[in-house]
Amino acid sequence: MGRSSLFVNARVHLPGSKGRATVATSTVGYIATRPGADMSATPSDLRRAELAERMALAGYYAERPGSTALFDQDGQVPLREARTRLAAAEGAIATWVVSVRREEADELALGCKEEWQRWCRRELNPALAAAMGVPESSVRWVAAEHENAENSKHVHVISWSSDGSFSSVMPRQRLERARAMLTDAALAPAVEAALRERDIARSLAVDAVRRIPAEEARVSLPPTGRISYAHLRRWHPETAGEVREELARAAERHPAIRDAEERYRVAVERYADLKGLGGGERDRYVGDAMRDLTARRANALLRTIAPDRTEAPESSRTLVPAPLDGPATRRQRERRMRCEVAACVPHREMAEAAAAVHEHRPVPTGTLRACPTYLTAVRRAPAAATRAALSVIEDATVSSGRRDFGDEAGDEALRILTGAALAALRAATGAGGAAARLKNTMEKGMRV
Template sequence: MASRSSLVVNARVHLPGSRGRSAVITNNVEYIATREGADRSLTPDDARRAELAERMGLVGYYAERPGSTALFGQDGAVALKDARKELEAADGAIATVVLSVRRDEADELRLACKEDWQRFCRQNLAPALSEAMGVPESSVRWLAAEHENHPSSKHVHVVAWSSDGSFDSLMARNRLERARSDLTGAALRPALAVEHEARDIARTRAVDAARAVPAEEIDVTLPPDGRISYAHLRRWHPDTAKAVDAALELAESKHPELKAANDAYRDSIERCAELKGLGGARRDRYVEDAMGELRSRQANAALRTVAPDRTAPPEKGARRTHRPKEGPATDRRRTRALEAEVRACVTGRDLEEAREAVRGRRPVPESCLRACPSYALSVAKAPIAVGGAVARALMADTGSKGGGRTLSDEVGRKAERILARALMSAISAALRGDAAGVVLAPAKTIVKGIFL
């Protein structure tokens, strides 16, 4: 069964001028491309990419037809001579990486064949290598080959470098560990999805087992009026909620099927925690929160056997209220509009700086907003107030470590959200300054028009 140790990542760096770097170009690439066991099979993805290249008239796109080379990269099959040529032209260090999984776990992890490895590498290698090498993802270059020659494992050899030569030193230990964690999480994602489904099935069975407990065994005195729900009882009648908990614990000791269902659910939750890489207090909190949520569902199921729900039915023909002018929903609509402005205006170097700041959990530079019209007009209205509000917003959004490392597309979305919230703070500060009479009149109508 797959675990956090299922994917093994071994990395080695060959610095500029070293004998090892020269050996990678002259011998290692040929070794991984031609050794017995290197999978040269034509994958459906290779065929699609080749067909697309031919349709687009990309003459010379493939020096060798897919299926005649074991090497592949981000964009398709790679000929050995082309790989050597690109490596010879590259500056900086070269990293050699081996990713391997046990054969008996390859199917569970969906890494059982060349096409699986191509999918995995093309989705996850660039962001992980960017983290490990300490270079922008846009400059990461890599090529790989899948080998079937080991009796107990399946593995892929990877050669990586930076297009601009900025990768020229050994990998920092903390960066390499984060990259390994990202790759392991990506490899375990299929197994985690299967376990999530098993968890949901186990939870349903546990709730059904609680619903089957006879009503006379749930010997609790319910309040004469009000809602009959576990959450309501915990808030307004805690003694009754404790009595329901005690009744369920007693029923678990009397009904083996209920205990077995609860144990199966706990086992599945602990398995999910293991696949997520949780440990210590985080793991305990994750398991206890899940078991508490199950107890709430079981308590509601048991209460339905004791008394009907007393919630009032919805009024027939109730009219929809007017859309509120303020509130969370309104803020979300405004934020979505500002995210669209960010996507349209923040590009190139500004966007890359924002993503790098999010990756390093540093405040996004305020200069990344300079291309946004809302920001420029807000600064024109109230430069001091807007500058302070934007600085506070950028610091608050990136100061929290949140849920750990994110992959490339998630980093991009987070950067957009942070910049959008900073724009919201800028506009709000400008409007507050307007109310205080400390703004420039010419920009008033334009900024309010953008915001409203």
């Protein structure tokens, strides 16, 4: 299963064309009544019909649920009602066929009429609006699900705009965007399942390494210093190499380690396929994921070898004054700013920032306008603070272009906004003779 699992075909019938008149008279009848059109009443149809009856919507359900295959955003649609709507519609009419392979339909939650109805009512309006170049509020459509194809399940859709503003051929760019939106929506259950499988496989792979007996590991650790894979890679690359070699030997001795690694690789590759990655982009994504697994397993092995390792003997430690602007101070400042951003940015704007990260767009700097520290920095040095914040956001956008954050997009957006606010603070405190007073004032505000 991959991006090619969903097929979307579209055709536009312009005003005055013979095809447009045929849609209103023959095509809608064809998709509503031909053999294979599913006219069964779904539980949703029955609930909507009962509600319409209770509300005394006379004539709305002139045909009982189960007598028509057509449905729209609100419920089942009688054939004559659909013909009346199409005859009164102005502008162009678009006909669509959206299909999935029969063997993949259940996994994509498109295996029956009710699932197709639910998916269409949730996903069609934004995609059709993007393709037709009209607001979602003016999109109108009717659809029918068909079961007659041997190898696929599909739905026919007829769409138009309520005000006639859709009256031209859809540009390729808009059509491709609509196809991508529908594909993302259809593959969402499979993507979610792939992410769960990836996380499970990663946990199993790390747990399998944790069960390696310490006496089996043949790694010469440095006598002093921090024990972590990242630290060893930077300061003791030969020891990091020994760790990787030991992981390879452990995979040969213990099938559980080898099987968990292969399961993780398969899950990562499946997720890459579902996201439509190809060529060098796919290779980079898979390579980054496997390197991340190596680091996690290496740390698990190091904790097994030296569970109580300290950086130096207790007797040799000496107390030194904390630096005024050392790593610990910077981390503390970052934590305070992170708390301020999380507390001050409205939930809706934070969601928009997360969406920007997910789509690899720059996070809007306007998101920070509710943060007192950022606003003070901008008032103190408008050009420098704004430029510094934009630089951080642009760098983060470029560096994250190869990553797919998934559920981590919100955390990444918070991290980017925190970095932007801190950059603005540094730029403002470095401008003019009142820098120290401004810095103290801001940091007091961040502690409140």
